[in-house]
Amino acid sequence: MSTFAIVFYTLMIAASCLAAYYHRREAFMVLFSLTLISFLMGLLGGEVWLRYIAVAIGLLYACGGLAYSFREFLVQTLPRDIAKVMRNAPLTASFGLFVIVVYIVAAIFAPVIAPFGEAEVVGSSYAPPDDTMILGGDQLGRDMFSRIIYGARNTVGIALLTTALAFLVGSLVGLMAATLGGWVDQVCGRVVDTLMAIPSLVFALLLLTIVGTNVVNLILVIALLYSPVVFRLARAVAGNIVVMDYIEAARLRGEKTWYLIISEILPNATAPLVAEFGLRFCFVFLAISALSFLGLGIQPPTADWGSMVRENATLISFGEITPLIPAAAIALLTVAVNFVVDWMLHLSSGLKE
Amino acid sequence: MNTITRHSTTRRRFLQTGAAGAAALTLPMRFAHGAKKGGVMRMGKAHGQTVDSLDPGTHENGFTVAFTFGYNGYLTEIAQDGSLAGQLAERWEASADAATWIFQLRKGATFHDGRDITAEDVVASFNHHRREDSTSAAKPIVAPITDIKADGKHTVIFTLEAGNADFPFVPTDYHLPIMPSKDGKPDWQSGIGAGAYRIRNFDPGVRADLDRYADHWDSGRGHFDAIQMITIVDPAARTNAVITGEVDAIDRVDLKTVHLLKRRKGLTVHSVAGNQHYTFPMRTNIAPFDDNNVRMALKYAINREELVEKILQGFGVAGNDHPIGPGQRFFAKDLEQRTYDPDKAKHYLKQAGLDSLSVDLSVADAAFAGAVDAGVLFGESAKAAGIELNIVREPNDGYWSNVWNKKPFCACYWGGRVVEDQMFSTAYASGAAWNDTAWEHEKFNKLLVEARTELDEAKRREMYTEMQQILRDEGGALIPMFASYVFAASDKLAVPAQMSSDAALDGERWMERWSFA
Amino acid sequence: MGVLQLVAKRLGLGAVTLLVVSIIIFGAVELLPGDLAQQILGQAATPETVKAMREELGLDRPAPVRYVEWLGGALQGDFGTSLANKRSVAEQLGPRFTNTLFLAALAAAFSVPISIVLGVLAALYRESVFDRIANVATLTSISSPEFFLGYILILFLSVQNPIFPSISSVSADMPFDERVYVTLLPAITLTLVVIAHMMRMTRAAIIALLASPYIEMARLKGEPRWKVIAVHALPNALAPIINVVALNLAYLITGVVLVEIVFVYPGVGQLLVDSVTKRDFPVVQACCLVFAATYILLNLTADVGAILSNPRLRHPK
């Protein structure tokens, strides 16, 4: 029983007791269950595991603190009405926001931040990390760090464009179908059903092989593949809106369909659509990395996280972290977006719990 | 050296040749000494597709090649030392002009269904590739055969359009197994062959299971009781499989992690210098490549060492702009190695009357693994010589049909041929279908034909050396590197010290040559 | 409208959809650069051999003719033979599809119960620590690329401590238990991929109901909390839950190419990708149709399930 273990347990127990004393029920539950777990781990895995847990807790607190302070920062800086919303945002949400902001910055200022060019050969292949190359080099001796920064730009940028396009098409057609109803609705529905019946990955494979894999095609194809899903959602949401009396009133006024869609229906459909946008963004993101995995995604020498994972995948078997970095980057972003989306969903569904 | 004299077959030396045949087939015996029998060998293969079939004419990838070598018998084979050895053919002799070849079949060799192997089978098997509507990839290889007929049960007579001293090497080609014939047609569908192993189950793109063929004529081949060959395309999965010991060996080791793989206990990473080489063919009938100075400039503008280090992770040697590998008989070892020299490149540009040059280089990883990266690196090094290379990524699909042999400057892969003549006549002889540099060189062509029929060793060496020289200095192909075959095997396996260099995994004949330690 | 009419109607529509899909696929395959002949011959392609191969495969005839012929065969249940290796498509697809189904079934066997239970619990103790942890955990799992999840699992459960095989090469003659054993890793991977979606939907569907008067009524009748959720909320939330489950099952069957590659699992996905790269039209066609059919049927089952779970539709006035 080393001093570390003793200190560790004492702190854990003390914390739990404090929580219990101040009736922080949830905090207590977390802390104490953690204590129990670490007892178990300590017995099974030895002190190493204790250290892991300690690190994990540390990280958790770090993230929590970061999120907390970032939220405060926003509350202080943003205009009042938004700040009011922010103040009640859960920590997860503000953490998500923080991550997203970081990514956006990285994406925009990639050339400034990255010490080397995207395809620039700096050192020998798989050069170990040193102070010129923080994360070492890749198989061609290009700077890993720079490539990850540029990866943010390419991967995120492309995913964003794709999703945006998919939504533009999907939701517009969806709203159109819902507003016009009748045969238009029928036809759209059928077409979408058919499109969705074709397994998307394979469809992507086919289309991309046909039109050739360059960024533009990639965006177009994936957008095409995802728009049906958006259509369905938009159609459903709008379906509930068009039956409202204010839509009837507008119709009776003799308004054009376009007006109905843009200024009567759309404003009421945004909340769910935005939420869906977040989720879809993640899926598109993963889809692109999946395609890169199949060699059809973003093409080298363009840096892209998906293909970076793919290229270095074999390293995982040896417990090397190189491929973990881009993969973690992907996961982190998607988690972050999902956090924010969750929060927005909660806001839009005024469900008080 | 002496192995080679053994192969310059003439009437006078017929007996020797016969002995040669005999000697040839003692080879595997020798290697077989002490080889432990038994065990199930599990091999993880980087190749194999659901569209693979048993038709030898369609065999093209590492999986099918190893497979066919496993269950099929061939007239002749390449021994580990690169020499020629008889298999189903016991002896062979040539007419003086080396245009007629008589093969004597081994008696007592049988197919898996117990039938004797007869001359008819051989004829039918070769005609499978020769016939007019043949779809076989080997069609060009057997094209020179003008006639083939059986003379009795165990004699086959090949007649060639022109003499070819190396003809006995032709039947070693993996496209040309001997298949059981039924009224003149070879029956490849049944999967019955004359190899050391017989097929138990073949699931294209997934796996193949084979059992030792007990009645094989040569008890010195095939030491495993059974073979499991599994397709593992994903390099990571392949690596995992061999690490976790779910397979005993894998080919195509991922070079990125080979340094880590080497550290694993119980595994050995083998690398065999091969004849396979990566090239950047320039079509010499299209400007600017019709000017040899431009070609030379480019040849000097590429950094071969860097490519070997970064693309092959050091598993290979720099090429010298000719397709003959260091391990080959007539390799011109005295030929000076060309190196990266921007100034020379500039000089040649001047000669060509240019001070800068901008050309497209079409690449795709379908050409060879890392072709794109190679292109990128080439581009970087060429800058210094004032040459602007714009790397054009071509789609992998249809690369061989739409890019290679069409685009003026692209990336290409050559598996290499054991026989210099084969290599030259397939890819550099004027009018050859695969002459991807559209190269026409009178002297070269003349030498090629002469060397083919020349039976004197020394003369041939001179000729081939000269041809390599010509290719190096005037040829259309930029040949920066020769890649080694890198594969990993568990230490449970007894991997022979000397392995064939004509293909990966001991010339893909590991099934019959390897055994458990 | 009765369940039977609906089923009939939807099956009809499904058939039409399949037809359209087959046309689209055929068109797509036709549009692919290069053709089977070139693909098979690869570098070895010479004009003559390619030509010969085309004739042998009948690729020289006009596309519509070939499509109609194929359709004719398909309608009689004969999906033709693979152009590349002359084996019948059915014989090729059969075992592959069983494998895929087996994997999907295994994954579903884990993911569906777990996610629904988790979802219900999350709804029951919503906004509690449990809810949050479950939420974050599932989010993280859904957020990592599946091939990456696969590799990680292999690293921990197969390379570092060898519990499961890293490659799940199943064969037809395998005994069931062994089959399960080798398929476990990919199944777990897939479970991690799909669980989040289903769980969150379940949770959302139930929470959405908690505001409704009859839930309040149940509570005012003094029914215990779990009963309120299980007896009063769940039955009314079934429709959306069934829907999302069906959706994910469809994904489990049609969308697992990557996992198959990572675990070297001989499923349809692999076959499909290979056939696409080789332009082996009949196989591509068959695979896509099988997938499309699965998708349609699953959706149909979902709708039927929704109807059966809703008395309004089950017993019309």
Add this chain to the structure above:
Amino acid sequence: MSDQNDARKSLLLKIRGLRIEGRADEKWFEIVHGVDLDLHRGEVMGLIGESGAGKSTIGLAAMGFTRDGCRISAGSIEFDGMELTSSPEEDLRMLRGARIAYVAQSAAASFNPAHKLIDQHTAAPVQHRIKTRKESEADAMELYRRLRLPNPDEIGFRYPHQVSGGQLQRAMTAMAMSCRPDLIIFDEPTTALDVTTQIEVLAAIRDIVDQFDTAALYITHDLAVVAQMADRIKVLLKGDEVEEADTRSMLANPKEDYTKSLWAVRSFQRQQKPPAEAGETPVISVNGVSASYGPVKVLENVSFDIHRGRTVAVVGESGSGKSTAARCITGLLPPTQGDIRHNGQVLPASFRNRSKDQLRQAQMIYQMADTALNPKKRIGEIIGRPVAFYRGLRGADLKKRVDELLDQIELEPSQYYHRVPSELSGGQKQRVGIARALAAEPEFIICDEVTSALDQLVAEGILKLLDRLQEDLNLAYMFITHDLATVRSIADEVVVMKEGQVVEAGPKDEMFKPPHHEYTDLLLSSVPEMDPDWLDGLLEQRGVDNIGEAARK
């Protein structure tokens, strides 16, 4: 004094200084400010007040229950000697259903659509181990019989959606009775029902409450109803008690002004205009219109005229086709026969084919102001759009015109111009709806149940407003309603509809004077009156089995 002691002895529910807080955008604010309440065994107390008075909240609190986002902040609730505010959830659970039962406003929504009535009925008794399932089922049928539900032995095995609203409401009362509780909370049990159905439910409830001598809290906003049901009445206003007294004295002489004002509501009478002289072409004339949704016929040969400056009230119960008639006029539902004339000339059947001007002439005001106004638009835009659309006004003139309109509906422009509907009260929303209609400067406005969703005082205001506007702008109204009181107050002519047909039509004065068509008679007689004995009287004269649905055949 003595009966007071006696009362204290049998005191069942005792609430003291009850304060309840509600949570809205993360702040707690009080919605009930210290209410006291005494309820004795077998006594029925009426809680009356407008929406937001906190009636339901108090009612639920009496079960120790608060809705999500509400909490009891102070005071005590003592049920039969047991303090509810401090007792653990488990004990409360034991109480609910067993000793205190609840009857919700909308039975349709409060029965779980997934389960049969009987299962939901027996849930509580079985849960509380009061009866076995068998006994409870038998008991249920007994109760159904007493509540005069049609074929009581079978109805329990239906699903909620297979049973009509009135029957559901009675089934729910039966369910409340299933454990023979000491106290039942009735939360507006008849508000959602048609008048004719309302009576039977009222009768049933009162009957059962008497039979089992159950105490009850009867929550409603309808004085006439509470007059029939309650022994005592407590009037609430915004979470405060106004006054409490026994029913008769409360009705006879209310003390507080607020109560008086409540009583006064029914007094608004706009005197009836003379019928338009013959030959004057009506603004809108519906002649011989039949219409149907798919195969279902919903209108049959309906005809009536609406003259300039007049109000035609179309009366009928739900499903009588009065709203459908409106849809035909607006062109949303093209008639299968007959036509709609506007100032003599025939209007195209579908609104899609009508000219901008024709559309402008007929405007509509909806029942549900919430769904009638786009929640995402500012009041200025909502009212401004028609102005811009029809008159093409822009910028300053537009703003000016909108301000005028806001003035007309008595909303301070500077204050409301930039608000969104969610920031308005129900009445204000309804006013905005009116303004939007006026903005088109129509000749004719359809008012579809415009007041039925509003509290009476608010409704009052709306009616007055509509009346004034009619005076100023000489508008013609088509007034769709099921509330005869409203008809009395503003109509010039009345059209009574039943099952898609016009049963009777004519000037109001004639319509409200006998002899009536029998259905009109039923309608009229079913409207509860302030007289506590009204229901008894009616039951006597009609006989218990001849009211409500029974009487309509």
